[in-house]
Amino acid sequence: DGGITQSPKYLFRKEGQNVTLSCEQNLNHDAMYWYRQDPGQGLRLIYYSQIVNDFQKGDIAEGYSVSREKKESFPLTVTSAQKNPTAFYLCASSYSTGSANYGYTFGSGTRLTVV
């Protein structure tokens, strides 16, 4: 079955640590996205990539980094520079068109907590 997989489901980070969230898709989608969701809030875009080896900052990129070395994979690193990283992180993918005429497929999310 085609889909998008995020791991781990739960992640705990100590102060000053970098952590990496995994996102893998087998839908042959060109575009991939990372969103952050805080309790009771909507989604805020962190980074997105419309093609391999290229990515752009979203609205809240500070303290985060990404790579897109393979079409299937778009890992997100939450660095120690991100002062308030506790949140629910969602990865999504879609066919890449400038007009966004296709719906996004979302993973089931990673809940990150700072301990």
Next chain:
Amino acid sequence: SQQGEEDPQALSIQEGENATMNCSYKTSINNLQWYRQNSGRGLVHLILIRSNEREKHSGRLRVTLDTSKKSSSLLITASRAADTASYFCATAPSSNTGKLIFGQGTTLQVKP
């Protein structure tokens, strides 16, 4: 930046009733999409309506789009307890950035 604003923020109804959620946005769009999110899960795409469409149906879902008022509504008919979730609208701006902009969502509770 959040373009879409959903109204109401929360809605509680009895099973069998209809649920209506509204979304307003600010800039011109190529399309508008609705998503559902069950608690602690990812979002699921429900329906996409293009800027030249006024109404679209999918099962018990009915979506309308009024581009002159920059607003959309999602109607769920004959609601079920399983419809309990948060519902988000997302807009694809005409600027063709390829990105969707999500609203804050409406939390729907359907009581059995």
